Amino acid sequence: MTLESNQISVVMLGASGAVGIAALKTFLQLNNIEQITLLGRNPITTVKTDCVHQFKIDVSEPSSYKNYVHGHTTAICTLGVGQPSKISKEEFIKIDKTAVFDFATECKKAGVKHFELLASVGINSKSSSFYLRTKGELVEALKELHFDRLSIFQPSMILTPSNRYGIGQAITLKVWPLLKPMLIGGLRKYRGIPVNVLGQAMAKNILQEGKAYEVLQWNEFYDISQ
Template identity: 80%
Template structure:
């Protein structure tokens, strides 16, 4: 799908994170974006594009950003805690579920047609895993908002060029790519994906046709990003 120039306005929450950074980098290179609105707890430095607006907000208070989501056609949310195991369940819910749902609700009220969420492979509202169940519950509530299009990105291990979380992640970043040859068929969705590919896919997906709810996984990331 090729949109007319200046047809798309995007509001982003979580653009300073690893995936959000890559998605934003790709958005800045696209020629179809009229405006990009970045919402966060602090501004992102070194952004000089004339079509970018940045607003410092309180992610726990929707009233701090409800005016900024106006006049956007698409929302991209990559908000999430880096290491869920390092914070309480209550704080995890506040950031990864409540804050995201509040953002989505304000986007729906403002007339946003397409909402994209960075989630995880294996999420389910009935999962025995607290993390996967919470994410699954969030998606069910997002579906109930009835966006014209809802895109749920479900990566397995996100492969970043740098180790951000210590020895555990260092080992994972080394080992996970080695599993690719044995993750075949229905297991392909568990393959690790480079953060650059995932970010590109989230950005470029907004220029593709789509309606209703779509779940995107490993094969989709590569198909969209190329």
């Protein structure tokens, strides 16, 4: 069963990133989404349509955006550090955990029913990996907010059309697709996912009925994006 698109209004944090842009493009192709509110450090200048409202905010200061999250049914957060290894652990926690949780908290207060988070495959609050543990701790905290529906997207390598982060990513973008035939069965979740497919899945998922708590991975991305 799907929901009527004209029942949906969306607030997005992190829409200027690769996945956020892909999700936004999909939203703009859907009919009768009532409203899309974009919150970020800078406006997306290529978006000019009546249903999209943009506000410049400080992601670390909930007071800068708390009045903008009211009146939405769904929140999507794709905020995150592109290269975690390039910043301190403290800064990573500030952006990828604290800022995201603060946004979710304000959304819950404002009556948002459905919250979607871009996370990562392998996250676990007990992981020995700082990155995976921090992301896992965030998800556990989000569960405690008790949204009507919480959707956690867990991609492995996100395959973008262009290299954004130097030679390391350039090599990964070339090699990762070659691993696809070997990643079968339980390893399918580690397959690389094209950014446009992931963005489509995040956008179209809000039009489908789902579980109160759901984890979505490679298989689900393709199922939903169709």
